[in-house]
Amino acid sequence: MRESKVLFPASYTVEAACVMAVVLLSLAFLIGRAGSLYRRETGIMRLHHMVELSRGQEEETRFDFASAGAEGYSRRKGRKAEGAVAGHNWRKEISADVHEPEAFLRMMTIFQKDGRREEGYRDAQGFGNQLSPGNETELSDDSGRAGGG
Numbered sequence: 661m662r663e664s665k666v667l668f669p670a671s672y673t674v675e676a677a678c679v680m681a682v683v684l685l686s687l688a689f690l691i692g693r694a695g696s697l698y699r700r701e702t703g704i705m706r707l708h709h710m711v712e713l714s715r716g717q718e719e720e721t722r723f724d725f726a727s728a729g730a731e732g733y734s735r736r737k738g739r740k741a742e743g744a745v746a747g748h749n750w751r752k753e754i755s756a757d758v759h760e761p762e763a764f765l766r767m768m769t770i771f772q773k774d775g776r777r778e779e780g781y782r783d784a785q786g787f788g789n790q791l792s793p794g795n796e797t798e799l800s801d802d803s804g805r806a807g808g809g
Contacts, residue, residue, distance in 0.1 A: 703730030
């Protein structure tokens, strides 16, 4: 039995080689770009995390870190927490006020003692009676818990 061969013109194989070269170079570019975006975003997220750690510190501190091809620092100085991270061709800086729960608690006691209802705010009694006067025993840790105590 005779085998039949199908012959294609040589231009088809040359065109296929050119198309494959373009496709492979495009894929290589996309994979490289995805890697650089990953390194950049990972460095920025690490910077956010380190600045948040600095915000919660009681005293002035400095943290140096390296993350996925990027290097940076975070520090608390006075009433500010700041940090910066830099990679191959990018840089990001963040600055934030320090975390001071005492200021928030002071403001809450002022609002609770004031008793006035200002426009745009609800006082504690107007918000579901959650902090009504006389329930101090319910809120304390040592006595007056539900179910006896």
